[in-house]
Amino acid sequence: MRAFLGIGLPADVRDAIVSSIAQVRGLHAPVAWTAQRNLHITLYFLGEISPERALLVERSMKVVASGIEPFSLTPEGGGAFPGTRNPRILWVGFLEPLELVRQLQQNMESALSGAGFPREDRPFHPHITVGRTRGALPPAWGERFFQALSGKRFGIVPVSSFTLYDSRLGPGGAVYTPLCDFRLERSARREIREEKEP
Numbered sequence: 111m112r113a114f115l116g117i118g119l120p121a122d123v124r125d126a127i128v129s130s131i132a133q134v135r136g137l138h139a140p141v142a143w144t145a146q147r148n149l150h151i152t153l154y155f156l157g158e159i160s161p162e163r164a165l166l167v168e169r170s171m172k173v174v175a176s177g178i179e180p181f182s183l184t185p186e187g188g189g190a191f192p193g194t195r196n197p198r199i200l201w202v203g204f205l206e207p208l209e210l211v212r213q214l215q216q217n218m219e220s221a222l223s224g225a226g227f228p229r230e231d232r233p234f235h236p237h238i239t240v241g242r243t244r245g246a247l248p249p250a251w252g253e254r255f256f257q258a259l260s261g262k263r264f265g266i267v268p269v270s271s272f273t274l275y276d277s278r279l280g281p282g283g284a285v286y287t288p289l290c291d292f293r294l295e296r297s298a299r300r301e302i303r304e305e306k307e308p
Contacts, residue, residue, distance in 0.1 A: 111158070111159060111161075111164070111276050111277075111278075112156075112157065112158055112159075112276070112277045112278065113156040113157070113158075113159050113164065113167075113274060113275060113276055113277065113289070114152055114153075114154065114155045114156055114274075114275055114277060115152075115153045115154045115156065115167075115171065115218060115272060115273070115274055115275070116150045116151055116152045116153050116272065116273060116275055117150060117151040117153065117183075117267070117269055117272050117273070118150055118273060118288075119149050119150060119151070119238070119267055120265065120266075120267065120268070122265050123149075123185060123264050123265040123266075123267055124146050124147075124149045125146075126264040126265055127149060127185070127202055127238065127240060127264050128146050128149075130258065130259055130262055130264070131143075131188075131240055131241075131255075131258065131259070133258055134251075134254060134255050134258050137248070137251065137254070139243075139247050139248060139251050140243060140244040140245035140246070140247065141200065141241045141242065141243050141244065141247075142241060142242050142243075142244050143240065143241045144239055144240050144241060144242075145283055145284070148283075148284055148286055149238055149240065150238065150275075150286070151183075151211075151236055151237070151238055151267075152239070153214065153215050153218055153272060154215065154218055154219060154222060154227075154230075156222075156227065164274070164289070166225055167222070167225070167274060168274065168290050170221040170222060170224075170225055171218065171221070171272075171274065171290075171292045172292060173221065174214070174217045174218050174221050174292070175271070175272070175292035175293060175294050175295065176295055176296075177217060177296070178210060178213060178214045178217065178294045178296075179210070179294060179295070179296045180268070180269060180270040180294045180295075181210040181211065181269050181294075182266050182267060182268045182269060183204050183205075183208070183211060183236070183266070183267040183269060184204060184205040184263060184265075184266055184267070185202050185203070185204055185205075185238060185263065185264040185265070185267060186202075186203060186204065186205045186261070186262065186263045186264065187202070187203050187256075187259050187260055187261060187262060188200065188201060188202050188203065188240070188255060188256055188258070188259030188260070189201055189203055189237075189256060190252050190255065190256070193252070194252035194253050194255070194256045195252060195253075196252070197243055197247065197251075197252040197255070198242065198243050199239055199241075199242055199243075200239070200240050200241040200242070200243070200255055201237035201238060201239050201240060202237065202238040202240055202259065202264065203236075203237050204236050204237070205263075208236055210269075211236050211269070212234060212236070214272070214294075215234045215236075216234070219234075269294065270293060270294055271291045271292055271293045271294055272291075272292050272294075273288045273289075273290065273291050273292070274288070274289045274290045274291075274292075275287060275288055275289065276289050
């Protein structure tokens with residue numbers, strides 16, 4: 111199966127994002143827009159894995175989840191990779207501070223690396239992919255996308271867990287099926303140690 115680890119978004123956040131990009135979607139540029147139901151934050155793309163490897167991932171991620179406390183994220187503004195002049199991936203970003211989500215992803219990557227999965231070759235940049243370009247865009251289109259989302263906030267994403275998803279491509283586009291949720295919680299040992307510190 112084709113799988114990834116990610117964070118789902120509340121319905122109101124997805125609604126707000128789709129509403130905000132409606133004006134640039136109406137410009138009829140060659141962009142494959144992410145279906146509203148599929149908007150999420152990718153933490154680690156696993157690729158094709160066997161059921162046995164999926165069980166290994168589940169065991170590793172239960173340990174990772176036990177070391178991070180729940181947190182929240184504030185999606186705001188937009189941008190593009192590699193940049194707005196020649197965009198290929200269109201995204202919504204997040205306000206700082208982002209230490210906990212970065213720590214979660216780093217712990218996740220370390221655990222997966224120990225299980226034989228490759229490390230990412232680029233720094234982690236938390237974002238929500240809203241579209242992918244499929245051809246040449248009109249001049250300054252990327253800048254118009256950026257301006258349409260600039261300074262806009264899309265609610266709050268409370269993060270109390272992350273999810274292992276199965277990703278399947280169908281006639282109507284990608285279908286993401288949650289396979290296992292991993293609840294964030296600080297370990298009892300860590301809490302006790304912190305309580306004893308002066």
